[in-house]
Amino acid sequence: MRNFLPPLLSLCGFASAQKIKVEALYSQYCSGCHGAKFEGGQGGSLVDGEWKHGSSDTEIFKSIAKGNLQLGMNPWEGVLTDDQIRGLVIFLRENEKKNLAKGMSFPTPSPDKVTKTALENYRIVTLVDKGLKNPWAIAFLPDGRKLVTEKAGQLRFITADGKLDPEIISGTPPVIEHGQGGLMEVAVHPDYAKNGWVYLGLSDGTREKREGGKDEAHCLTAVVRGKIKGHQWTDQEWIYRADPKFRSSAGVHFGTRFVFDKGYIYFVVGERGGLMEVQDLSRPNGKIHRLHDDGRVPADNPFVKTKDAIPGIWSYGHRNPQGLAMDPRDGSLYDTEHGPRGGDELNLIKPGANYGWPVVTLGMNYSGMPMSYPGPGGNEMLSVTEKEGMENPVAYWLPSIAVCGLDFYTGDKFPKWKNDLLVGALAQQEIRRLRIVDKKVVSQEIILKDIGRVRDVAMGPDGLIYVVLNGPDRLARLVPAGTR
C-alpha cells in the first residue's frame, strides 16, 4: 500500500508543463474555434448538451485527444497531457451544467405548489425557517420529536408537531467550531426506546489563544453518546476519541455520519487535509471506522492484526465522506464523499478496501490544475484515475455537486421510490434519487433543486422525507402531493 509506482513520465518537465490552469488551457487552445463562452464558431458549441461524437466523459476525452482532422478538430494528445485533457472534460462539464441549468425551474417551498418528478409528486412543507443556525443533521425520536444539531455546538429538539423547541439541550460536550467542523452528526440508537442512547459526531480538541490575537484550534472528529433527561444531556460516554496527537489545525474535511447495524456503529473520520495520511493505517483520518456500539473494537475488523494499524478502521483512502447509508435489501454500505473539483463519489464500502485518495481521483485541483500529492521523498506526484488495489466509485458526479447527507427510502408514503437512495448536495442544492440494482446505479434523477444547500436528507419514521437546509437555514419535509 505504501509502494507507489513511479510516475509514467519524468516528473521535472512534466510537472512544470502542468502548471497551467484549465481556464487558461481552454482560452489558449480551444476558444478560437469553440468560442470564449463555449458557444461555438468554427467548432460546435460545447455547452448545449449535444455531443455529436459521444456524450460520456470517456467519449468527450476521446474527442479531444484524438480530434477529427476531417472536420477540422486537431488531435490534442501529444500537445496536452492526459491530466490536462481530463481537466478540460471537467471544465466543459461544469460549464455545460451551468448553461443548461439556466432554463430549469423548481418550485420554491410553498404549501400550494406541487413538484412533479418521474415517479412521484410532492409538496415541500417548511417546518422551521427561523431560529436554527447552521443546522447539520436530523434524527428521529420514537415519540415524534426530532433532534437537530447546529454547527456551533447546540443540540435542539423539534417538537412532534414540527416546531423548534426554544429551550436548548444543555450539558452536551464542548465542540471546537473550526472551519467546516463543529457539532455535526446526531443519531439515535436503533434500540433507543429501550436504552435511550443518542450519538453525536463532533469536532473535538483544543483552541488556544495565540499572541497577536489569532486563535489556533487543533481538532479531530470524535463520537460520543449520552442520554437526554428533559433538556439535560446525561450519562455521557466517549465512543471514539483519538489520541490528541492526531488532531489537526486544518479547517477542512471532518466527515462524520453514522450507520448502525447488528450492534455495530460505522462512522467517518474525514481526511482533515492530511492527503497521504489517509493511506497510512496508523492514523485515524480519511477512514471509515467500525466499532461495537459501546466503543469496543470488534475482533474481526480487517486491520486488528496489522502492526501499528488503528484497529477500528473498516476502510481507508477516503477524502471527505459526508453521507453514509446501508441498503436495507442486502446490507451493503455506501458512502458519498466530496472529491476535489469534479471528483465527488458514491462508493460501495468493503471491509479493508482502499478508496484511493489522494493517489486516485477522477477530479482535479480547485485551482484548475491536475490533482497532485506529496509522494515518497516529498516529490510531487500526479494523481491517476485508477490504480490496481484501489477501489473505483460506483458513481461519480461531474461537475461536483458537493454530496452531503444520504439515506435509503424505505417508507410507504412514496411507494415508487421504495429502496431508492436519496443523495443530498450542497453546492448544486439538490436531492438526487438513485435507483440501485445489484449494487449498480441504474438511473438517477434530480427530485429537488435550488431551495438551499442540502446538508442532510433523511426519511422519518412517518415515511416523509426531511431536508436540513443551509443558506437560508431551514428544516423542511417532502409530503406526497394531495396530503398535508
Ligand code: HEC
Ligand atoms: C481549429 C479549430 C478547433 C480547435 C482549435 C479546437 N476544436 Fe474542438 N472541434 C472543432 C471542430 C470543427 C469539431 C467538430 C464539430 C462537429 O462535429 O460539428 C470539434 C469537436 C470537438 C469536440 C466534440 C464535440 C461533440 O459534439 O461531440 C470536443 C469535445 C472538442 N472539439 C473540444 C475541444 C477542445 C477541448 C479544444 C481545445 C483543447 C478544441 N476542441 C480545439 C474545431 C476545433
